[in-house]
Amino acid sequence: MRRRWRDVPAAAALLAPSAALLGVFVVYPLARAILLGTRKCNVSGRVCKTVGWHQYVTVWRSAPFQNALGNTLRFVAMTVPIGLVLGVGLAVLADKQLRGIGVFRTIFSSTIASSVAVASLIWLVLLNPQIGLLSHLLKDAFPVVKKPGLLNDGGTAMWGVAISSIWAGLGLTFVIVTAALQSVPRELYESAFVDGAGAWRRFTNVTLPMLSPTLLFVAVVMTARAFQTYGEIDLLTGGGPNSAGRPTETIAYLIYGKSSKIRNDIGIQSATAVLLFVLLLVVSFIQFRVLERRVHYAE
Amino acid sequence: MIRTRRTAATLTACVLALLAGTASATTPPSGSAGAGDALAGLPGCDPAALDGAGGPVEITVWSSMKADLLNKTMEDLTNQFNASQTQVKVNYVNQGGYEDTIPKFLDADQRSRPDVVQLPEYMVRSIVDLNTAVPVGACMTAASFDTSAFIPSALAQYRVEGVQWSLPFNVSDPVLLYNKKLFAKAGLDPNIPPTTLDDVVADSKKLVDSGAATYGIAIDSNFDNGGGWFLEQWLAKLGQFYTDGDNGRTARATKATFATPEMATLLTQFQQMVADKTAVYVGDNNSGADHLLAMADKDHPAAMAISTSASIGSVLTILKGGQFPHITPDDVGVAPMPGPGAKGTLVGGASLWINDSGDPAKVAAAWKYLEYMTQAQTQATWAATTGYVAVRTDAQALEPLKTALTDPRFTVAGQQLLDIPAAPTSAGPVVGPLLEVRTAVAEGVAKILTGADVAATLQEMQDQATELITDYNDRNTAG
Amino acid sequence: MPSDRPDDRPALDRSSPARTVGRYVLLVVVALIVLAPVWAILMQSLKSGPDSVRHPRSLLPVDLTWDTLRHAWRAGDLGRLSWNSLVMSVLVTAGVLVTSLTAAYAFAFLHFPLRRGLFAVFLATMLVPAEVTILINKRTIESLGWKNSMVGLVVPLLATGMGTFLLRQVFLQLPQELREAASLDGLGHAKFLWEVAAPLSRPTLAALGLLTFLTTWNQYLWPQSVVDDTAHRTLQIGIAHLDNGRVDNINLVTAGTVIAALPIAVMLIAFQRHLVRGLTAGAVKG
Structure with a gap:
């Protein structure tokens, strides 16, 4: 009991900076946003009247939110599994002591260097049907990049955004999985080898179980990121094409986007943002619960 | 019949000026007794407040000209304004396009808003509802500002319920x-x-x-x-x-x-x-x-x-x-x-708004800047360089616009704006x-x-x- | 598959030459795919004028010129903007390392009431989307009078739940006896933290620092929200401003992206080992 209290002064001193910063710049805004979500505010966002908690229900049920929710889930389902599989694939491919492997590792991790803005601009230059290089060069080979083009077609626009996002996220996934691979004890492979396990069996029986905590971590981070996708949408599609009923408007884009109809309405913006947070919380919780049971912890 | 009107596009500047004269004659000038009543209760404007200020008054201007050419030209004109007098010093900040400026301006605290902001025609009602703008009509009345040379429809676009809220700067038309x-x-x-x-x-x-x-x-x-x-x-x-x-x-x-x-x-x-x-x-x-x-x-x-x-x-x-x-x-x-x-058609483009900083000297400085940016010579340079329509017809007789308008393609939009009738349906919607x-x-x-x-x-x-x-x-x- | 049979060659060099060649081919192909967009952008920014767009030649390394990069650098005032980004990123990185170290230390080595609860709150902050906080934080910064200042840019980013989490993982793996021995030697918390715990977690610190620097350098929404003068703009905002709506200027934008990504790419190549090693030490072992 004495021990429980003895460290309090030191703990307070050491925790004060982080706690204060996180309190003021994360917890307080969250609380404020939750409250604002129950209000209706004027165009300056400073003169508000209280509507009540049912505003959250109204927002949740509204057509734009439901559309954005569906799009966000679709985007997550597109980018997370593919990004994960590609990241693991690249890491396994490069996890070999070969001459010059460092060069390949650097290349594979290189997309970390690009911000969302940079990556989206790159893909805009490549995919835009009017100025796009890829569209121009490949339009004969691949009909899909013909006009109206990947990004202007309701059926493929989200894939255009997803490609940019997967590409930009590949580097980080690769680096983290590579790190995890290197910490897998080599003896485990040796013994699997001795047991006559083939390459695929070694991968499923040794590599995957040993990687599982990392994969859980990466999956959670990737999902959280995908749920908050904004920049790619802003630069590549603006939530459109409108002809298909805003098939790329994600929740984050609904909150901030240039062509969002709630952008100058801070009450609805806040309610939407809080709903996004709750959604993330629930999804992360489920991920931990479901995946944890299948994850093999090394220690 | 309408098709022959196409050739009107080739009419020269003097004819345009003539048309402008007849159009403005039928429109009551702003700053009349009626406008004064509408201004009651709104923030005031005293152009003389500048003379009381010791030393140059510094103001900030947010522009929304995304295109390189437009932004550069506007900045150059602002620099010329700074060089032309000693009472006001403008700090020119380009915020990107309209969509960049709008949320920044709306979200900002009143004290961190700029003294002058350039906003597109579709923002009129919202900015009026902010209750923080100084209607330029107040400055016009106080300064006995002469609007007879302005394209009437361009001014009317920024007038709501009798109050002239802002001054058109860049005017366009489809x-x-x-x-x-x-x-x-x-x-x-x-x-x-x-x-x-x-x-x-x-x-x-x-x-x-x-x-x-x-x-x-x-x-x-x-x-x-x-x-x-x-x-x-x-x-x-x-x-x-x-x-x-x-x-x-x-x-x-x-x-x-x-x-x-x-x-x-x-x-x-x-x-x-x-x-x-x-x-x-x-x-x-x-x-x-x-x-x-x-x-x-x-x-x-x-x-x-x-x-x-x-x-x-x-x-x-x-x-x-x-x-x-x-x-x-x-x-x-x-x-x-x-x-x-x-x-x-309807008037497009953007206008310059004065924000009520609570400092009469800054409001007066902002007005002085607006006067400069809409004077004939400034508009002649602006329109000739960018392809926008000059907000006032007397700019058409000045160089470099005079030469630029010899290309009939640059006269079409201006003529179209002058053709806008005084009908109520010809003033664009002001909706929040x-x-x-x-x-x-x-x-x-x-x-x-x-x-x-x-x-x-x-x-x-x-x-x-x-x-x-x-x-x-x-x-x-x-x- | 004969090569799958155990043999007496060293463990890491077991593959047959054929498989090694196959792996190399695969590596090269994948590397080309990953690099292709980068290549396209690089070529764009090394071409002059409008004819770089929509022309097959624009992907070939012919008629290269520095003009576009130079123009972008000057037109966007990218020198000053890079400096702003650099200062911001360095300050945030240093701050995050310090606050994470101290907080992680408290959670790993100290006993106090509500420790678990508080740690859970720290973890939960990782899940609060920026969309939620930015709306309110820009007002907080404004009311503090920190708009258009480096302080306003930096302070809200100085603490992260992620940093605390990563370092606590590392600290927990340090032998408990180490702390006890230090205690016997009369080493205070501060001394132990700086002289023993921090040096021992250097790989993770490096990785955390690198990742923090990267994320800060690439921040867009936050600087855009609290800066509205030209003096405090960051590089990412500057690039967005390079897009001046002219189709024939698209290579100016690509030049801007190259300039923005270059320092990060160099850092990455230089410190990639640390990144991998640091992450191995930290997050990986749940």
């Missing part, structure tokens, strides 16, 4: 750009562009059938172009209101009224053109240039596109650059916006959420152009617009 070479190839007279939508349909068919062009016209659904702004223009040409309250000019708008049979007919015409491939639909046009690029397409060109007059300068500059060797600057013709009805309404309208237009049922979709668009207006009014009016 015009038709067309490829004369392709017109000639199709056997059409390159000097007689279409003036009605029926003409557009007929000419497009000829252009396509003759093999001269792949498409007659390129259309888009950008909210600030074919998806939203143009619809307001066509409604004005038809002499119809966009909302109640006389487009929100005499009383706060409460509902949208644009779903008229004539609008349905117009949208059906465009839908039909896209369906039979005499028009190409270029989508949401996020770049703002996709409809023009469709005209420049080497393999599958469109012969026409409707665009803001502010783009003419950039289009000609780019074509001069030789990136599109199959089309030269001389191939481009400019004509008034085709459409139904005989009435005029006009940006949001346009966004909703643009979504509907996109659906219609790709085949959705016109009547049902148009009704849906109007219902959504009314819903947005109701919600906005609920949030922004007391009680």
Whole structure:
């Protein structure tokens, strides 16, 4: 009991900076946003009247939110599994002591260097049907990049955004999985080898179980990121094409986007943002619960 | 009859000035006794406050000119203002485009807002509702500002319920750009562009059938172009209101009224053109240039596109650059916006607003800057360099604009603006959420152009617009 | 598959030459795919004028010129903007390392009431989307009078739940006896933290520092929200401003992206080992 209290002064001193910063710049805004979500505010966002908690229900049920929710889930389902599989694939491919492997590792991790803005601009230059290089060069080979083009077609626009996002996220996934691979004890492979396990069996029986905590971590981070996708949408599609009923408007884009109809309405913006947070919380919780049971912890 | 009016585009500056004189004579000058009453209770403006200030008064100006050429020119003019006098020093900050400036300005604390901000025509009602703007009408009255040379419709665009809120700086209008070479190839007279939508349909068919062009016209659904702004223009040409309250000019708008049979007919015409491939639909046009690029397409060109007059300068500059060797600057013709009805279009572009900083000296300094930016010589330079229409007709007699206007293509939009009648339907809608309404309208237009049922979709668009207006009014009016 | 049989070659060099060649081919192909967009952008920014767009030649390394990069650098005032980004990123990185170290130390080595609860709150902050906080934080910064200042840019980013979490993982793996021995030697918390715990977690610190620097350098929404003068703009905002709506200027934008990504790419190549090693030590072992 004495021990429980003895460290309090030191703990307070050491925790004060982080706690204060996180309190003021994360917890307080969250609380404020939750409250604002129950209000209706004027165009300056400073003169508000209280509507009540049912505003959250109204927002949740509204057509734009439901559309954005569906799009966000679709985007997550597109980018997370593919990004994960590609990241693991690249890491396994490069996890070999070969001459010059460092060069390949650097290349594979290189997309970390690009911000969302940079990556989206790159893909805009490549995919835009009017100025796009890829569209121009490949339009004969691949009909899909013909006009109206990947990004202007309701059926493929989200894939255009997803490609940019997967590409930009590949580097980080690769680096983290590579790190995890290197910490897998080599003896485990040796013994699997001795047991006559083939390459695929070694991968499923040794590599995957040993990687599982990392994969859980990466999956959670990737999902959280995908749920908050904004920049790619802003630069590549603006939530459109409108002809298909805003098939790329994600929740984050609904909150901030240039062509969002709630952008100058801070009450609805806040309610939407809080709903996004709750959604993330629930999804992360489920991920931990479901995946944890299948994850093999090394220690 | 209307077609012969095309040749009016070639009229010279002195004729324009003459027309301006007659137009302004019929409009009561701002700053009359009536305006003074409307100004009661609003923040005041005392241009003399500048003389009391010891030393130069520093003010901040936010501009919203995204295009390189426009931004540079505006900055140069601001620097010239700084150099021309010692009482005011302007700190010029470009915030990007309108969509960048708007949320920044709205979200900001009153004390961190700039003293002067450049905002587009669709923001009028919102800024009035902020209750933080100094109506320039107050400065005009106090300074006995002479507005007789201004294009009347340009001033009227920024006047609500009798109060002149801001001063137009960059004025534009939609015009038709067309490829004369392709017109000639199709056997059409390159000097007689279409003036009605029926003409557009007929000419497009000829252009396509003759093999001269792949498409007659390129259309888009950008909210600030074919998806939203143009619809307001066509409604004005038809002499119809966009909302109640006389487009929100005499009383706060409460509902949208644009779903008229004539609008349905117009949208059906465009839908039909896209369906039979005499028009190409270029989508949401996020770049703002996709409809023009469709005209420049080497393999599958469109012969026409409707665009803001502010783009003419950039289009000609780019074509001069030789990136599109199959089309030269001389191939481009400019004509008034085709459409139904005989009435005029609406004023587009942006105006300069004075923000009430609570410091009379800063308000006076801001007014001095506005005076400079709208004086004849400044506007002559501005319009000649950018392709915008000068807000005042006396600028047309000054260089470099005088020379620039010898190219008839640069006179079209100005003439179109002067042709705007004094009818109530010819003052554009002032609706709080006009940006949001346009966004909703643009979504509907996109659906219609790709085949959705016109009547049902148009009704849906109007219902959504009314819903947005109701919600906005609920949030922004007391009680 | 004969090569799958155990043999007496060293463990890491077991593959047959054929498989090694196959792996190399695969590596090269994948590397080309990953690099292709980068290549396209690089070529764009090394071409002059409008003819770089929409032309097959624009992907070939012919007629290269520095003009576009130079123009972008000058037109966007990218020198000053890079400096702003650099200062911001360095300050945030240093701050995050310090606050994470101290907080992680408290959670790993100290006993106090509500420790678990408080740690859970720290973890939960990772899940609060920026969309939620930015709306309110820009007002907080404004009311503090920190708009258009480096302080306003930096302070809200100085603490992260992620940093605390990563370092606590590392600290927990340090033998408990180490702390006890230090205690016997009369080493205080501060001394132990700086002289023993921090040096021992250097790989993770490096990785955390690198990742923090990267994320800060690439921040867009936050600087855009609290800066509205030209003096405090960051590089990412500057690039967005390079897009001036002219189709024939697209290579100016690509040049800007190259300039923005270059320092990060160099850092990455230089410190990639640390990144991998640091992450191995930290997050990986749940």
